[in-house]
Amino acid sequence: KNQVEQSPQSLIILEGKNCTLQCNYTVSPFSNLRWYKQDTGRGPVSLTIMTFSENTKSNGRYTATLDADTKQSSLHITASQLSDSASYICVVSKNSGGYQKVTFGTGTKLQVIP
Amino acid sequence: SQTIHQWPATLVQPVGSPLSLECTVEGTSNPNLYWYRQAAGRGLQLLFYSVGIGQISSEVPQNLSASRPQDRQFILSSKKLLLSDSGFYLCAWSVILAGGNEQFFGPGTRLTVL
Numbered sequence: 001k002n003q004v005e006q007s008p009q010s011l012i013i014l015e016g017k018n019c020t021l022q023c024n025y026t027v028s029p030f031s032n033l034r035w036y037k038q039d040t041g042r043g044p045v046s047l048t049i050m051t052f053s054e055n056t057k058s059n060g061r062y063t064a065t066l067d068a069d070t071k072q073s074s075l076h077i078t079a080s081q082l083s084d085s086a087s088y089i090c091v092v093s094k095n096s097g098g099y100q101k102v103t104f105g106t107g108t109k110l111q112v113i114p
Numbered sequence: 115s116q117t118i119h120q121w122p123a124t125l126v127q128p129v130g131s132p133l134s135l136e137c138t139v140e141g142t143s144n145p146n147l148y149w150y151r152q153a154a155g156r157g158l159q160l161l162f163y164s165v166g167i168g169q170i171s172s173e174v175p176q177n178l179s180a181s182r183p184q185d186r187q188f189i190l191s192s193k194k195l196l197l198s199d200s201g202f203y204l205c206a207w208s209v210i211l212a213g214g215n216e217q218f219f220g221p222g223t224r225l226t227v228l
Contacts (some may be wrong), residue, residue: 004157034216043204043219089157091217100122102217104157 004092004105010031012111017080021108023073023090035064035075037104038087047075047088077086080112120205120220127227133178133192135223137205140186145207147188148217149180152202164188166212200227 004025013019025033032051036044048057048064050073057064061078077084090105117140121123127133139145146165150158160173162180170180177196181189188205 036219041178041202041222041224043206043222046216049216102160104159105156106157 001068004090004103006088006108008103008108009106010111011057011114013080015082015112015114016020016078018076018078019110021075021077021088021090021110023075023092023105025071025073025092025103025105027092027094027103029094030068030071033064033066033073033093034091035062035073036091037090038089040086044089072091074106077110080110082112085110085112116207116209116218118205118207118218118220120203120223122223123221124224125226126193127225129197129227130194133190133195133199133225135203135205136188137188137190137220137223138186139188139207142186142207142209144185145209147182148206148208149188149190150204150206150219152204152222154201158204162190195227197227200225 007022020050030052032049034049035047037047038044047059050057050066053069063076066073075088077078086111087107089107091102093102119138123135148163149161151161152158162170162172164170164182167182167185178190178192203223205227206217208217
């Protein structure tokens with residue numbers, strides 16, 4: 001069964017601190033992995049997308065890493081801000097008959113406090 | 115630029131009543147369109163996807179249905195709502211990038227069935 005597991009489930013950090021979110025997956029064959037940020041009550045917004053051959057991708061203070069051998073990804077947030085408070089969702093895609101099937105993780109809920 | 119709209123933003127409906135949620139995309143042609151449901155504390159679940167007008171694929175058996183009467187219009191319907199239909203419904207469209215299938219989400223509809 002294709003799965004995407006994220007940890008921790010929730011996290012509270014002080015403003016200005018760094019944090020790292022984890023994503024382990026069993027989806028195969030792997031096509032790409034994306035990290036989304038979802039503010040409460042809003043739709044997810046894409047942060048990064050990585051293919052099999054990429055092992056790191058940055059978007060401002062967000063840096064995603066990918067180890068396709070161990071099927072692990074992480075999202076590192078540097079110098080956190082209050083606006084980083086949101087759920088972060090790991091999404092893994094695989095090709096299936098010309099259509100990409102996606103599997104969503106349940107997300108990590110991050111709260112940044114002053 | 116491309117935009118995606120969903121309405122209504124929130125909806126409270128009694129059990130057994132009908133449902134119609136609408137999603138429209140602007141600024142792109144022949145997009146793949148998706149309906150997801152996000153239950154409280156759970157990951158996104160793909161309900162339907164469409165690769166063209168009148169072409170609907172269902173991912174899970176349920177009492178919901180989808181239709182695509184126009185290229186950039188995707189409608190989620192039900193004849194009789196169940197309590198279990200409560201959730202956050204997200205519409206998305208996708209584009210093929212060099213790295214794979216990138217999905218862009220609408221703002222969502224919060225449905226409460228009482």
